[in-house]
Amino acid sequence: MTRKRFVAGNWKMNTNRASAVALAEGVAKLVPSGDVGGGAVDVGVAVPFVYIDAVGRAIAGSGVMLGAQDVYFEKDGAFTGEISIAMLVDLGVKFVLVGHSERRHVIGEKPDLLAKKAKAILDAGLILVHCVGEKLDERDANKTLDVVKAQLDELPATLADASKLVIAYEPVWAIGTGRNATDAQAQEVHAFIRGELSRRYGQAFAEAVRIQYGGSMKPENAAGLLAQPDVDGGLIGGAALKAESFLAIVRA
Numbered sequence: 001m002t003r004k005r006f007v008a009g010n011w012k013m014n015t016n017r018a019s020a021v022a023l024a025e026g027v028a029k030l031v032p033s034g035d036v037g038g039g040a041v042d043v044g045v046a047v048p049f050v051y052i053d054a055v056g057r058a059i060a061g062s063g064v065m066l067g068a069q070d071v072y073f074e075k076d077g078a079f080t081g082e083i084s085i086a087m088l089v090d091l092g093v094k095f096v097l098v099g100h101s102e103r104r105h106v107i108g109e110k111p112d113l114l115a116k117k118a119k120a121i122l123d124a125g126l127i128l129v130h131c132v133g134e135k136l137d138e139r140d141a142n143k144t145l146d147v148v149k150a151q152l153d154e155l156p157a158t159l160a161d162a163s164k165l166v167i168a169y170e171p172v173w174a175i176g177t178g179r180n181a182t183d184a185q186a187q188e189v190h191a192f193i194r195g196e197l198s199r200r201y202g203q204a205f206a207e208a209v210r211i212q213y214g215g216s217m218k219p220e221n222a223a224g225l226l227a228q229p230d231v232d233g234g235l236i237g238g239a240a241l242k243a244e245s246f247l248a249i250v251r252a
C-alpha cells in the first residue's frame with residue numbers, strides 16, 4: 001500500500017524567536033500547499049514550546065504541520081513547568097513527539113511516563129510520533145530488536161486510527177553524530193516494527209502506519225534511506241535547521 005510520506009524537522013533546543021520565524025517562513029515558502037510531490041509528502045516542524053505560537057503564525061496558510069517536541073499527560077492543574085495537550089491544541093499543534101532519545105536518555109523519562117503521554121496524545125486526536133531506538137552498546141550486544149519491541153510496549157494495547165500513529169526509528173548512535181544507519185540496517189528495523197504493529201493491531205493497521213527514520217538523515221543519504229520499502233519519511237534534527245537542507249530531504 002502507498003503511505004503518504006511524512007518528513008518532520010525536530011528543532012530541539014535551537015533557534016531564537018527571530019531565527020525560528022525566519023526558518024519557518026523559509027520552509028513554508030517552499031511547501032505552499034502541503035502537497036509536495038503531488039500529495040506524496042506531509043511536512044512538519046517540531047518547535048521549541050516558546051516559539052510555537054510565532055511559528056504557527058509564520059506557517060499559517062502553508063502546508064507545513066505544526067508540532068511539539070514533548071507534552072505532559074495531565075489535563076491541567078499543579079504541574080509546575082509542564083505544558084498540556086490543550087495548550088498545544090490552542091496554538092494549532094497537530095503532532096507531538098514522545099520518547100525522543102534525548103528525553104529518554106538525557107532527561108531520564110521512563111517507559112511508564114512515555115506510555116501516559118502517548119495515550120493522552122492519541123486520546124486527544126493528535127498525531128503521536130513515538131520515537132524508538134537502541135543505544136550503541138545495545139546494537140553491539142544484538143539487542144536492537146528487543147529494545148525496540150519493549151519501547152513499542154509503551155503504546156496503548158488497542159488502537160483504531162493508524163493515521164494518528166507515526167513511529168520514528170532513531171538509533172541513538174546515529175542521532176546528531178553524522179553517522180547514519182545504512183539503508184539495510186534501517187529497513188531491517190522498520191520491517192520488524194511493522195511486523196510488531198501487525199501482531200498487535202492487525203495487518204491493515206500496520207500497513208497504514210508511517211515509520212520515519214531519524215539519525216543524521218541529510219540530503220546526501222535521504223534518497224537511499226527513503227527508497228527502502230518500510231521507510232516512510234524522516235525525523236530530521238541538524239539538517240532541519242536550514243530550510244534548504246530540510247527541503248532537499250523533503251524532495252528526496
Ligand code: PEP
Nearest residue numbers: 175176214215216237238
Ligand atoms: C533527531 O533529533 O531526531 C535527529 C534525528 O537528529 P539528527 O538528524 O541531527 O541526527
